[in-house]
Structure formats: structure tokens, C-alpha cells
Amino acid sequence: MPTWIVVEDESDIHDFIMGMFEIWGIGGMAFSNGMEAIAWLDKLSGRQVKDDLPELALVDIRLPDIPGPEISAKLRDKWGNNITIVLTTAYHLTPEEEEQIINSAQADALMYKPLPLMADLRRILDQIITKRKTLASEFIVVPRDKPNGS
Structure with a gap:
């Protein structure tokens, strides 16, 4: 079963997303602030917890701490490319701000709240995950230089 994580400080949104994960048969971890998420991630990378590497992270842009x-x-x-990252926000951003935030976060996507309806949200997230997996599996072949510059 895949694991998805949510980092969201609004408890009603947090609970709603976790409820959808349960309906979809997806294991979920939820954190109400950045410090909790970072502490869990550090334990996961240090193998202090036996949880699986999350396939997807939904992360609110504006959290109270980090x-x-x-x-x-x-x-x-x-x-690296082994996790799909989707940022969420309820705040209006300019296209320039969207691009800057996505690039600085190294995220795969940005979604505005309110989030889409359940079936649409699942389809969108699955598409983003598929795209990330495709990118992670692609590689580039650099042609060899031909002898004598020809």
C-alpha cells in the first residue's frame, strides 16, 4: 500500500484529506506543522521508524513554523525523484510567485484550496505521481565524441 503524507495546519483540511486517503486505500501520515514533519522525515531517513518512503507529499505553503x-x-x-511533491495554498499568487515557489521547493505541482472534488483530486494526484515516476525513470544518453572531431 502506498504511503502519502500531508503537512497541513488547518485541522479540517487535514482530517478531510486523511479521510480521502482511507477511502482510497492509501496509508497516510499527517502532520500539523513543519517541525513534526521534519522530525518524522529525519527518523525515516535514519531508519528509526519502519514506515515506507512516502510516494506523495501534500504540503501547505504557509505553515506556522517552517x-x-x-x-x-x-x-x-x-x-530526489523518488517522491512526488504537491504544494497547496489558499492564497492568491501571481504567476511569477507560483513559479518561484515551485522552483524553490523543487515541487511537482501547486494546487489551490479549496481542493478539487474527491474523484477529481485522486485523478489529478495520480497524474502528477505518474509524471514524476516517468521523469525519475528517464535517463539521458550523451553521444560519444567522434574521433578526429568528425
Whole structure:
């Protein structure tokens, strides 16, 4: 069973997402702030907990302690392309702000709250995960230089 994590300080959103995970048959871990998430991730990378590496992380941009993009960047630094990261926010951002946040967080996507309906949300998240897995499995072949520059 895949594991998805949620880092969300709004308890009603947090509970709603975890309820969807349960309906979908997905193991979920939820954290109400960045410090909890980072502590768990450190334990996971140090193998102090037996949980599986999460397949997906839904991370709120504005948390009370650690900014969501910082948590996302730590996830990417620890697990590279093996995790799909989706940022969430209820705040309006300009296209430039969206791009800056996605790039600094090394995230795969940004979703605005309120989140889509359950079936749509599942389809969107599955598409983002599939895209990340495809990117993670691709490799580049650099052609050899031909002798004598020809």
C-alpha cells in the first residue's frame, strides 16, 4: 500500500484529506506543522521508524513554523525523484510567485484550496505521481565524441 503524507495546519483540511486517503486505500501520515514533519522525515531517513518512503507529499505553503517550500526542498534533497511533491495554498499568487515557489521547493505541482472534488483530486494526484515516476525513470544518453572531431 502506498504511503502519502500531508503537512497541513488547518485541522479540517487535514482530517478531510486523511479521510480521502482511507477511502482510497492509501496509508497516510499527517502532520500539523513543519517541525513534526521534519522530525518524522529525519527518523525515516535514519531508519528509526519502519514506515515506507512516502510516494506523495501534500504540503501547505504557509505553515506556522517552517515554510512549506522549505519542507519540500528537504524532501527532494533527501529522496530526489523518488517522491512526488504537491504544494497547496489558499492564497492568491501571481504567476511569477507560483513559479518561484515551485522552483524553490523543487515541487511537482501547486494546487489551490479549496481542493478539487474527491474523484477529481485522486485523478489529478495520480497524474502528477505518474509524471514524476516517468521523469525519475528517464535517463539521458550523451553521444560519444567522434574521433578526429568528425
